[in-house]
Amino acid sequence: MRLKEKKVAVIGGGSWATAIVRMLLDNRESKDLYWWMRSEEARNSIIKDGRNPNYLSAVQIDIEPENISNDINYIIEKSNIIILCVPAAFLIETLSSLNPESLQGKIVVSAIKGIVPETNQIIGEYLQVEYNIPVNDIAVISGPCHAEEVSQRKLSYLTLGSQATEVAELIASLLHTSYIKTTISEDIYGIEYAAVLKNIYAIASGICHGVGFGDNFQAVLISNAIREMASLLNVVHPIQRDINESAYLGDLLVTGYSQFSRNRTFGNMIAKGYTVRSAQLEMNMVAEGYYASKCIHSIIKELELDLPICRAVYAVLYEKHSPTVEARLLAELLS
Secondary structure: OOOOOOEEEEEEEOOOHHHHHHHHHOOOOOOOEEEOOHHHHHHHHHHHOOOOOOOOOOOOOOHHHHHEEHHHHHHHHHHOEEEOOOOHHHHHHOOOOHHHHHHHHEEEEEEOOEEOOOEEEHHHHHHHHHHOOHHHHHEEEEEEHHHHHOOOOEEEEEEEOOOOHHHHHHHHHHHOOEEEEEEEEHHHOOOOOHHHHHHHHHHHHHHHHHHHOEEEEEEEHHHHHHHHHHHHHHHHHHOOOOOOOOOHHHHHHHHHOOOOOOHHHHHHHOOOOHHHHHHHHHHOOHHHHHHHHHHHHHHHHHHHHOOOHHHHHHHHHOOOOOOHHHHHHHHHHHO
């Protein structure tokens, strides 16, 4: 599918949304760009100074003033490609004022690396059920790619997933730049679940670092995490896939190890004695793995799967177990 006119809307005002706006601005494909963000203050700052004052403030943004708004219906109406980039926990609230029919006939892309907590659905499933969007009009964006490195135009990689190859190719063409390399995949469900799980594993990585475990254990943790991921993906969406590809293993590695990983930082803070609320306030960013942990715990319980790392993270975050005790139990279980 090649649209005659490409009118792209980014929905969200955080660091990942800002990074995607940078990619779209640096990309040479002919398109119109629109941007929805909740904060009127941030919108005014971008119009006046060309910078998002709250996230990636060093990034210069050149967008038409009338193309950035906190009226989501206006932005959606103007666009035919919608990139959703808000935390999964806030997706329902963000779309609450939207006329559901306004998404019909448009390509909807999830750049959300989380799960809808109210429904325990990945974003693609939620869009199909709640908004009747055909699966072939849905795409997902996966890493390994951190917003902070995009802001510095460092070489990064994206995987674009859609069951419609032409849709994946279209989104890939819009995000490709000199520093963004893109590949496509048909595994839309596997990529989404992998993006959810890797945040939980990054929290585990942060917890284990926070209680004093070193790099040797981290290597064991991540090697077990990719096996856990494969076991869940093979149940929820059993197709032939190479779990060692960048969208799975690569994204897991960067999220588990990177200094920019908010989920790893969150886990480290929890291990150091922060409450969930105090860690969230100090970070001023959403760690998707916190909400995902509860959702995935429910899913694996229903499926009767044994995923020790996911279980340990849930025990620390929701059952108030000692991070040190859970890390030591994992050390005995993993190999």
